[in-house]
Amino acid sequence: MCLSGTLEDKLTAAAAAGFDGIEVFEPDLIASPWSPAELAVRCADLGLSIDLYQPFRDLDSTDPVRFAANLRRAERKFDVMGALGVDTVLVCSSVAPDAVADVDQLAEQLSTAAARAELRGLRIAYEALAWGRHVSTWDVSWDAVRRADSAALGLCLDSFHVLSRGGDPAGFAAVPGEKLFFLQLADAPQLTMDVLQWSRHHRLFPGQGAFDLPGFLGAVLTAGYRGPLSLEVFNDVYRQSDPARTAVDAMRSLQWLEEALALADPAAGLHRPPAAPQLSGWSFTELAVDGVSGPQVGEALAALGFTHTGQHRSKPVQLWEQEAARVLLNASVVRAGAPGEAAVSALGLESSDPQRSAVRAEAMSAPVLPRTRGATEAELSAVAAPDGTEVFFTRTGPDGWPADFLPTGAPPAAGAGLTGIDHVALAQPFDAFDEAGLFYRAVLGLEPQQVTELAAPFGLVRTRAVTGPDRAVRLTLSASSLRRGGWAPRVPEPQYLAFATDDVVATAERLRAAGAPLLRLPENYADDLEARFDLPADLLAAIREHGLMYEEDVHGACLQLATEVLGDRFFVVVVQRLGGYDGYGNADAPVRMAAHRRQRRAAAVSR
C-alpha cells in the first residue's frame, strides 16, 4: 500500500528499487488475475520474497459463531499462504463491536488460531492497531501474546501505532527477541487529529516526518528482532504517484534510517555509506536559457552589477560573477522548458570532497548523471534531484570547475553590493515535496526545516527550507498544497535566486540607476508596514521608493526586493538579513506573488 497502481506495477517498482521482499496486502491479491501460485512465481522471477500476508482483520470475537466463522475464513487464507509460499500472517487487534475485551479470552482465541496455523507450518504476527477496540497499545498486545504462550504466535510491531500513541520503545526490551515476528515502519508528521485518519492519509517514509524512527528501530533490534524491515505507508500522495519513483524514495528512507542508527550506535556494526562531506557554500547556480531568455537574463544580470567573466571551453555556457555570487547561463540544457523560459537547471555546491559526495549520493539511491567533458575539463560529479535539478559537487579554485571557463577579459562591473548567494528557491512538482525533503537530507546532509503554508492568491502553497548546519547552503522547496486544476495556473510559482547584500537600500539605489527590472509593490503594502512596525522614516521612505519588503522573525528582520519575472518562470531576489533573521520572506510572499501575476498578465497582454 506504499505504491500506486496494480500489483504488477508495484512488484516491478519494488524490485527495481532494490527491495528484497514484499508484504502481500489482500486487496491487491483479490483484484489480481494472477493466482497465488502465479504471484509466487512472479515474485521469485523478480528476486522478491513474500515476507508477510495481510488477508483480513477482526479475528477474535465474543460471539462463538462469529469466531468459528473467522477461524474457517483463516483456514482458507492459510490455503492461500501455502500457494504463496509465505509463512507469516498478520492479525490486527479487532476494531469490531464484538471484539474480545478480556485478555485471557483473547489469548485463548489467538492460541486456538495459532494452533491451526502451526499445523500448516505457519505463524501469526499479532499487531495492536492504535484504534483497536480493546487492544490499542503494543504492551496490551504483548500481554495477550505472552498469555497465549504459543510458539506460532508472536508480535508485529508498527512504529506508527506505537509512536502515535506515545508508546515507549524502551519497553520492547522485556519481549524475547524470538517473539518479535515482524516489524513495520512508518514515519508521520506530528498532527493533532483522529489517529485512524492520521494513519490512513498522512504516513510518511522514515526521515520524512517527526517520529524518532532511529530510536524506535534501535529498540527493536536491541530486543533481538532479526526479521525484515517493512515499510507500511498509507499516504494520499504516494497512492497516486509513479510507483517507480516512490519505491526509490522508500529505499532511500531505509538507507537513511540504517545510517542514522549506525551513527547512534557505532558498535552495532551496521553498514554505513561514506558520511556526507560538508558543503561549505555555493559554487554557482546554473540557469537553462535559450535564444530569447538568455539575452533577457544576461541584460538583467548586467543591471544587477554582474560581469560576464567567462565562456565555457566547449559548451554555450556563460559565467557571470559579482563577488562570491556566480551564475551560469547554459543554452544547451536538454530538459529546458518552453521556448523563452529561463529556469534553474543546476546547483553547484562547494564540497570538501566532491568525489566522496558523489559516492555517498549514489549509496543513497540518487541518480548519478552521465557527464560529457572535454579532455582538459574538470571532472564534475552530479546527481539529479527529485525535480530534475542537477546537483554538482564542486571545488572553486584553479584546479576546480572555473578552469573550464575561458576569461572574456571584460572589465569587472562596479557591482551592486551583492556578496553571494543567500538561497535558491525551487518550485517542486506536487508529488515530489516529501521526497525532496528526504533527498536533500539523506543525499546532501542538509536539514529539512519546518513546513509552513502560505495563503497564495491561487491556493495554498507549502514551503520548507533545507539548510546546512551553518546556513552556508540554504534551499527552499515549495509546492501547492493541492495539485492545481483548471482555474489556478497549473504552472508552478516561479523559481528564484536570492543574492545577499549587506545594505539592500544602497543596492536598490544602484539597481534602479542601472535600470534593473525591479518589481513594483502596492502602496497598500507599505502603508500596512507603517501601521505594523515602528520603522525609521528614512527606511520607510526607501521601502516606498524601491519596493522593498520587510518582515521579522523571532531572531531579527529581513529586508528584500524582487525583480520582475524573467524568462517566464524565474526571478531574482536581493536579501539583507538583520540580526539573526533565519527565514525566507514567507510572510511577504503572497504580496510578491500577486505583483508578479500582475506583471506577467500585463506582459501577456502586451505581447
Place this chain on the structure above:
Amino acid sequence: MCLSGTLEDKLTAAAAAGFDGIEVFEPDLIASPWSPAELAVRCADLGLSIDLYQPFRDLDSTDPVRFAANLRRAERKFDVMGALGVDTVLVCSSVAPDAVADVDQLAEQLSTAAARAELRGLRIAYEALAWGRHVSTWDVSWDAVRRADSAALGLCLDSFHVLSRGGDPAGFAAVPGEKLFFLQLADAPQLTMDVLQWSRHHRLFPGQGAFDLPGFLGAVLTAGYRGPLSLEVFNDVYRQSDPARTAVDAMRSLQWLEEALALADPAAGLHRPPAAPQLSGWSFTELAVDGVSGPQVGEALAALGFTHTGQHRSKPVQLWEQEAARVLLNASVVRAGAPGEAAVSALGLESSDPQRSAVRAEAMSAPVLPRTRGATEAELSAVAAPDGTEVFFTRTGPDGWPADFLPTGAPPAAGAGLTGIDHVALAQPFDAFDEAGLFYRAVLGLEPQQVTELAAPFGLVRTRAVTGPDRAVRLTLSASSLRRGGWAPRVPEPQYLAFATDDVVATAERLRAAGAPLLRLPENYADDLEARFDLPADLLAAIREHGLMYEEDVHGACLQLATEVLGDRFFVVVVQRLGGYDGYGNADAPVRMAAHRRQRRAAAVSR
C-alpha cells in the same frame, strides 16, 4: 477568503453571483494595486457594499507598550476604513502569548479601542476564535463585551467557532439584538482534529457539511440580529477553484439556508422558493455518442435485452427500452467528449410538476438551459448540474417526452429481466464534489448521504449518494480525493448506469447467451467471497461463472455484474438488491476498477 484569485477576480465573481456585499480581508487589500478609495469605487460600480473589514488580529495585550502599539495600528486601519467607507471592523480574540486573560482587563482594553472607533463613527465587532488563547467560546466574548458596555462594541458570531466547540446557540437569546454586530456563516464536516486546522482547511458552505446551520441562524435571528449574512469559508479546494463557480455555489448555500429556516419557522415570513416537486423516478438516461460509440453502445444494449423502440422527430436520438429502463443515445450533443467516447449527458427525472421544478431550480441558482424544439415537440425544462450533465424535468406519458419519438416498429426483444434504472453513477470533476452535493440537495430536493472513501488502484476516491426520500431516484457522485497528476490516469473513472433486476443470476445467463460484453473478474475475488461468506454452493458457482459481485451492508446484500467499458468512459451495471440493501457496491469497486483497467489496457494494446 471564500474565493480564489486576486481581489478583482473575487469582486467580479461575487457581484455576478448576486451578492449584495463583501468583507474586505486585509491580505487581499495589501496585495492590491487599488487604494482603499479606489476599491470603494470599484465595489460601488459593481453594486457591492463593504460590510466588514478584517485588518488585524491580537488587539489586547498584557504588555502596555504592545497594547499602545496595537492601538496605534488600529488608528491607521481606522483611516483605511474611512477611505473604504466601511463602519464595522472585526477584532478576533487574541491567540498571542501576551493575550489578556482577565476579563475585566480585556473589557477595559476593548472599551478603550471602541472609544477610539466611536470618535470616527466606527464600531468594533469582537469575535471569539475557537482557538483563542483565553477567549475561545462565544459566551466568554459576550461577557467581555457586556462588561465593556460601550455602544461602539458588539459581537461577531461565527457559526464555525461556536459549533466546532459544541456551543449552544440557544444562549444567544440572552444577548440584546443590537449587540449582535455581525454574523459569519460556515458549515464543516464533522472531523476529529485540531480545531485550527479544521477551520483553515475544511470549512464548507451551509448545507454542505454536518453543522445545523438553520438552527444556528434561527437562534441568531431570534436574538434580534438584522445585519448581513456573511460567508467565511476557508477551504483548500475553493481557494484554487474558479471563483465565478464558487460564488454561485456560495449563493445557493444561502438560498438553501433561507428556505430551510423558512420551513422550520413558517411564521418568520422569510422568502421561500417553490418547494421541490417530488421526483418519482427516472424517465430516461441519455448518453452522448458518436459514429463509433453509438453503434457499440447500441449493440451492447441489444445484447442487454433492450429494444430500439423510437427515433426522435427532429434529432439523431434513439430511444431504447426494456420495461421501465429507458436509454437515449444522442449523437448531437455539443459538449461530447473525445472521438469514440460514450458518456452520460442527461438525466431525465420524472417530476410531478416539471414547470415548477424548473422555476425552483432557477431560484436555487441552477443554470437553466436554452431549449430548441420542433413545433410538435414536448416542452422540456432542463438545468445544468455542476459537471455539465443536463437534468431534465419530465413526465412520461402520451403528452410527455415520449411523444417526441416516432416508433420504429421494431418487435420488442425478449428482455433480460431489467426492470428499470437502479442508479446512475457520475464521476465528478475534482473541484465540483461538494458543490454537486449541495446542487442536488438544494435544486432537486435529494438528500446527500455519507461520504465514503475507496482505496482505488490509482489513488483514493471519494463517493457519496444523493437520493430521493423513497429511493426512487439514486445518484452517486465520485471524485478523486486528490486531483490526479502524471502517473495516475487523469481521466475520471468511467461513469455507469445501473439497471435493476429481480434475479441477477437469471439475467446474467440471458446476457451471456446474447453475447453481452460482461466484465471478467479474477478467481481470487470469488475465492475470497467463499472464505468470507457462507454462500450457497449454487450461488457461488453462478458468481464464478458469470463474474458476479456480492457484498453486504447492515440491511441486506447486493449481487451485481458489470459490463466492460463501452465507448472509453461508460459501462453498465446490473444490480439485484436483497433485503433492504441500501448501498452501491462500493466495497467491490476497487476490484471492478482494476478489471476495467486491464480490459482497457488490453483494448489499447490491441488497437
